[in-house]
Amino acid sequence: xxxxxxxxxxxxxxxxxxxxxxxxxxxxxxxxxxxxxxxxxxxxxxxxxxxxxxxxxxxxxxxxxxxxxxxxxxxxxxxxxxxxxxxxxxxxxxxxxxxxxxxxxxxxxxxxxxxxxxxxxxxxxxxxxxxxxxxxxxxxxxxxxxxxxxxxxxxxxxxxxxxxxxxxxxxxxxxxxxxxxxxxxxxxxxxxxxxxxxxxxxxxxxxxxxxxxxxxxxxxxxxxxxxxxxxxxxxxxxxxxxxxxxxxxxxxxxxxxxxxxxxxxxxxxxxxxxxx
Amino acid sequence: xxxxxxxxxxxxxxxxxxxxxxxxxxxxxxxxxxxxxxxxxxxxxxxxxxxxxxxxxxxxxxxxxxxxxxxxxxxxxxxxxxxxxxxxxxxxxxxxxxxxxxxxxxxxxxxxxxxxxxxxxxxxxxxxxxxxxxxxxxxxxxxxxxxxxxxxxxxxxxxxxxxxxxxxxxxxxxxxxxxxxxxxxxxxxxxxxxxxxxxxxxxxxxxxxxxxxxxxxxxxxxxxxxxxxxxxxxxxxxxxxxxxxxxxxxxxxxxxxxxxxxxxx
Numbered sequence: 001x002x003x004x005x006x007x008x009x010x011x012x013x014x015x016x017x018x019x020x021x022x023x024x025x026x027x028x029x030x031x032x033x034x035x036x037x038x039x040x041x042x043x044x045x046x047x048x049x050x051x052x053x054x055x056x057x058x059x060x061x062x063x064x065x066x067x068x069x070x071x072x073x074x075x076x077x078x079x080x081x082x083x084x085x086x087x088x089x090x091x092x093x094x095x096x097x098x099x100x101x102x103x104x105x106x107x108x109x110x111x112x113x114x115x116x117x118x119x120x121x122x123x124x125x126x127x128x129x130x131x132x133x134x135x136x137x138x139x140x141x142x143x144x145x146x147x148x149x150x151x152x153x154x155x156x157x158x159x160x161x162x163x164x165x166x167x168x169x170x171x172x173x174x175x176x177x178x179x180x181x182x183x184x185x186x187x188x189x190x191x192x193x194x195x196x197x198x199x200x201x202x203x204x205x206x207x208x209x210x211x212x213x214x215x216x217x218x219x220x221x222x223x224x225x226x227x228x229x230x231x232x233x234x235x236x237x238x239x240x241x242x243x244x245x246x247x248x249x250x251x252x253x254x255x256x257x258x259x260x261x262x263x264x265x266x267x268x269x270x271x272x273x274x275x276x
Numbered sequence: 277x278x279x280x281x282x283x284x285x286x287x288x289x290x291x292x293x294x295x296x297x298x299x300x301x302x303x304x305x306x307x308x309x310x311x312x313x314x315x316x317x318x319x320x321x322x323x324x325x326x327x328x329x330x331x332x333x334x335x336x337x338x339x340x341x342x343x344x345x346x347x348x349x350x351x352x353x354x355x356x357x358x359x360x361x362x363x364x365x366x367x368x369x370x371x372x373x374x375x376x377x378x379x380x381x382x383x384x385x386x387x388x389x390x391x392x393x394x395x396x397x398x399x400x401x402x403x404x405x406x407x408x409x410x411x412x413x414x415x416x417x418x419x420x421x422x423x424x425x426x427x428x429x430x431x432x433x434x435x436x437x438x439x440x441x442x443x444x445x446x447x448x449x450x451x452x453x454x455x456x457x458x459x460x461x462x463x464x465x466x467x468x469x470x471x472x473x474x475x476x477x478x479x480x481x482x483x484x485x486x487x488x489x490x491x492x493x494x495x496x497x498x499x500x501x502x503x504x505x506x507x508x509x510x511x512x513x514x515x516x517x518x519x520x521x522x523x524x525x526x527x528x529x530x531x532x533x534x535x536x537x538x539x540x541x
Contacts, residue, residue, distance in 0.1 A: 019357060020380060083287070101525060113301050
């Protein structure tokens with residue numbers, strides 16, 4: 001490459017990475033450093049993470065809720081993707097609208113909508129009481145139920161995209177062949193379609209799980225401060241108790257965990273396949 | 277032989293799933309018309325008072341203005357940076373390419389809470405904390421990976437020979453970019469800018485960390501409203517935003533359908 005061409009190429013490629021090094025990479029390293037220096041030098045913050053029972057219970061709760069949210073989201077997304085790909089054309093269009101509308105609407109408004117639906121005098125409780133099914137309002141919000149419902153609602157579209165990409169690549173002739181060979185619908189699904197769509201399930205599972213781990217807006221609103229997960233705990237360390245070092249150390253642990261998950265995802269599935 | 281479609285049970289479940297997706301959005305609509313001062317379903321007392329309060333509130337309107345300005349500038353900067361980068365990557369492959377792309381996409385893979393902390397660290401150090409330029413930079417960092425992905429996908433669909441043709445006819449890199457490539461990339465550029473705009477307009481996780489009381493974006497004001505005492509004005513704001521989003525999606529689908537029909541004819 002001539003010197004001039006190299007300079008021209010650099011003028012195109014360099015600005016964005018330079019901006020990100022200054023505004024993202026250097027401060028990220030600063031966070032690492034913080035986790036070892038604040039409030040005093042040493043590995044005190046990491047020792048606290050390893051030994052503090054409160055942090056352990058928050059970590060377990062985070063894993064439990066995220067796992068539940070991921071399984072439910074992927075199941076719902078699987079159902080919707082199946083109809084989006086194989087349903088009659090008008091249903092496909094209806095599904096497209098029903099998925100895109102929540103997808104493009106702010107996470108705050110979606111959480112707010114769930115508060116209205118789930119609170120003690122909200123839609124669901126009013127319906128159930130009018131129908132005479134319950135006498136007292138059920139507690140559906142400011143607890144784990146509310147957090148799980150809100151998070152599932154947020155994650156479903158993110159699980160749909162990888163699932164659809166994989167389902168679209170399944171050759172319909174394979175299904176027709178299974179049918180021609182006399183397999184009943186359930187057997188066709190379990191033995192043919194499900195294994196073929198497995199890469200989509202794995203991709204959706206990881207994407208949703210990774211996303212759910214670091215997510216704190218919906219849990220903060222629908223949990224009402226009672227269902228604190230790891231990301232919200234970091235937020236509280238920063239915004240209320242000013243435990244900068246502990247927050248930084250927790251972020252480092254979370255980042256390492258997420259990096260491992262992404263690495264596993266890249267190892268077991270081909271990402272190109274998931275984006276279609 | 278017709279391919280057998282989904283069965284009845286599964287169809288019924290799919291409709292339930294769609295109801296689940298839309299329910300919280302529909303639920304906001306009646307609440308925004310309540311005549312009461314607090315969050316409630318209207319019981320015969322439908323009123324526009326909360327919309328009026330929204331239209332007359334200098335705080336809410338100010339936040340809408342702040343968010344618009346920030347999102348517009350962040351979208352322009354993200355698109356320009358992402359375009360230059362993607363073009364460079366497209367023009368010349370090198371051993372560095374995968375590493376560069378991986379690095380640029382980093383903020384997309386890192387959990388929002390960590391990005392928030394990182395940008396807080398940057399902005400307090402650079403004296404940008406709680407300023408409009410600070411929020412713009414933070415939003416650019418969050419949005420730019422999505423713009424890069426959009427543009428790289430558009431570029432991958434472009435015929436490489438148009439670049440070679442332009443270069444062989446003696447055009448410089450700049451002439452090739454501005455007169456040949458970019459005009460062919462219009463749709464990708466618009467999508468990247470639009471996506472960056474929306475991401476900035478809705479951004480809350482990072483914004484919470486890099487602002488305190490000077491710069492209150494619309495999501496930040498909604499967040500404070502939701503955490504303190506829930507004011508039905510939030511329902512009115514939500515309905516306006518939902519209405520805008522739904523119209524945009526429906527218009528896009530109609531335009532798409534008409535284009536599709538045009539192609540068939």
